Amino acid sequence: MDEPSETQTQTQTTDPLTNQFGSLNDLSHELASLQELATRGSWRSILDKVSRARALNLLSKPHDQLIYLSYNVLALSKLRRFTEASTELDSLHDFNSHHYQYESYPELYPNRSGSMVPFSLRFIHAQLPIKLGNRQEGLDRFYLLLNFIRQRIEDKGSHNLEESVKVWKKRENFVLNCLIGHHLGAKEFNVCLDLIKDLINRGYLDPVLVSKLGYIQMQVGDLEGAKGSFQRVETMLSERKNDEYSFLSEVEFKNLVNRNKALVYLVGKDYVSAVREYEECIERDHSDVVALNNKALCLMYLRDLSDSIKVLENALERVPTVALNETLVINLCSMYELAYVNHSEIKRTLSNWIARVAPDDFDASCTRV
Structure with missing residues (x-):
């Protein structure tokens, strides 16, 4: 059974060029269609669309x-x-090659300079070795990417390009959160703490980052330190201090505070109080999957298996595009196995429903049918 998780990270993976154009399609060939397919999780359709565009020679410019x-x-x-x-x-070989610089094609990109390599490519380049089982190479690439980002921040800052600095600092925050996640998964808590404290010492007041600090402090048994970090996040909310490089809305900020409080209750096995905090989150935002998942787990710990199942089933029914993730489905199937003799049939029904509505990348094997 998966334990409550507090790893929520949001990011933007495309470069902020669209504000210079009337639409996404002005930026690249049928880019709006690609973006819509990605939003829907129609990854196989994207492969077909890319293959067709290449076969028909529709991508005339290097950035396309x-x-x-x-x-x-x-x-x-x-x-x-x-x-x-x-x-x-x-196949790209070197991201820094002159082939991928705007100034190498002055007739196509007048008055433009710099790299045309999307940031998303650099990120995936770092992530892929880890997916392929070469964790150290992936971590090395992530740290190289971090150095690359910080060099860009320095360069943009020296030219007083404040908007560009904000974009690159958000990317720095995102990459560091990913690095922390990878180290956290390997229980390398001291590395995580060093990375977070370095960011905080350099002026980042991202409530997600400070909350993650509290979560890690809990992992190493420093409950008082964790409470202090969570209190700091609550103070930031009361003072309306949300770091400009954070992606949190006001509702997400408030829910983060409630979920932090719930974690402290969970450590003390006060599941009733934890449920109360999660219910506040859900009332504010019906699509808060962390709160929904963790409320259901708390109800299960309180031996209210029927209600815990209802929480997850209702979430899948109300907000399937958000609630349909492997962790939630694994937990629901585990609850079915505990609650019902005929759990195989119930899980098969769930699996059939998932096959109709899930995005292409959903791992259907999590139902264990």
Whole structure:
């Protein structure tokens, strides 16, 4: 049974160029259609669209080819075809080559300079070795990417390009959160603490980051330190201090505070109080999957298996596009196995429903049918 999780990370993986154009399609060939397919999780359709565009020679400009390659690599990764994604990515050889610089094509990109390689490609390049089982190479690439980002922040700052600095600092925050997640998964808590404290000492006041600090402090048994970190997040909310490089809305910020409080109750096995905090989150935002999942687990710990199942089933019915993730489905199937003799039939019904509505990258094997 999966324990409550507090790893929620949001990010933007495309470059912020669209504000210079009337639409996404002005930026690249039929980019709006690719973006819509990605939003729906239609990764196989993206592969078909990229293949067709390449076959018909519709990608006339270098940046078009790079953008379509980015979507192709992303789709392959989502479909867990990591070796193919890696091979496609390796075809670029060197991201810093002059072939991928706007100034190398002055007739196509007048008055533009810098790299046309999407940030998403650089991120996937770092992530792929880990997916392929080479964790150390992946971590090395992530740290190289972090250095690359910090160099960009320094360069943009020296030219007083404040909006660009904000974009790159958000990327720094995102990459660091990913690094922390990888180290956390290997129980390398001291590395995580060093990374977070370094960011905080350099002025980042991201409530998600400070909450993650509290979560890690809990993992190492420092409950008082964790309470202090969570209190700091609550103070940030009361003072309306949300780091400008954070992606949190006000509702997400409030729910983060409630979920932090719930974690403290969970450690003390006060499941009733934890449920109360999660219910506040759900009342504010019906699509808060962490709160929904963890409320159901708390009810199960309180031996209210019937209600815990209802919480997850209702979530799948109300917000399937959000609630349909492997952790929630695994927990629901585990509850079926505990509650029903005929759990195989019930899980088969769930599996059939998932097959109709799930995105292409959903791992249907999590139902254990």
